[in-house]
Amino acid sequence: MKISPLSKIILDEREFLVKRDDLIDPYLAGNKYRKLYPLLQTSKETFHTIISYGGTQSNAMLAIAAMCKAKGWNFIYYTKELSKRQKEYPSGNYADALQLGMQHHAIANELYRDFIASLGITIDEKTFIIDQGGAVTAAKIGLEVLAKELRKQLQAYPDIKALATPSGTGTTALFLAHALPEYIVYTTPCIGNSVYLEEQMSALATIPSNLTILEPKKKYHFAKPYREFYTIYKKLLQSGVEFDLLYAPAMWQSLLETTSEPICYIHSGGVSGNSSMLQRYKKFDKE
Secondary structure, eight states: OOOOOEEEEEETTEEEEEEOGGGSOSSSOHHHHHHHHHHHTSOTTSOSEEEEEOOTTOHHHHHHHHHHHHHTOEEEEEEEOOOHHHHHSOOHHHHHHHHTTOEEEEEOHHHHHHHHHTGGGSOOTTEEEEOGGGOOTTHHHHHHHHHHHHHHHGGGOTTOOEEEOOBSSSHHHHHHHHHOTTSEEEEOBSSSOHHHHHHHHHTTSOOOTTEEEOOOSSOOOTTOOOHHHHHHHHHHHHHTOOOOSSSHHHHHHHHHHHOOSOEEEEOOOOGGGHHHHHHHHHHHHHO
16 A cells, blocks of 8 residues: 655745645545545455446546446446536546446436435445445545554654645544544535534544634635635645645635644645636636
């Protein structure tokens, strides 16, 4: 197994450490690698099919597709209906996942919720379902491996007492905080608000006292382009590290707004999705 290194970057005259989980693998990187770690250690004979669901540009979708190709497993992925453009011109993570062998099925929007709720009814013992975003309790194992790496690497940086990672479902932040009680773990809700995030995390485990949720000062809608996010993205790129445009900008924005101490940021990967996101950010280059 590859242990990701630490890098130092400067953002707005502050120095941060970055745990470079983005360097683990082109597809199976970042928090998706950590969440899928137990399945990656599973014998290929254990399953024949993996099922999941979510958005068509999901980083989890692409990571699962890469894992299934390596294991020789079938990968079935469900989404809501696609737009005409998506059908005719697959792009980004969606196109890459199809190339890796993903079998995609679009469900009518009005039927989607009930269909997903019924997925587990008829599966056999050789089929495994991964919830949207990889939010499974088994992810705890992969996050404990990450915690072990961090505990050893951060011995060289005794001034760092805080970690940071953005949240969709909060799985990574939750289990990382459990595994590293001696550190503060900062996170911010990139989908919904703090109440939604706490609900998602509470469904997996109790929320430990060292986990701090930073509520953004401004309401942001997930995946919508914002000028300040693009500004942060470009500043980070100039520092020498590329971050994703879906989750990272909101986390960095919150860190700059509300913290001042030395922090180690856990790179969540997901930069493969930037090709499609950057098309949406082009408008800011023209203004």
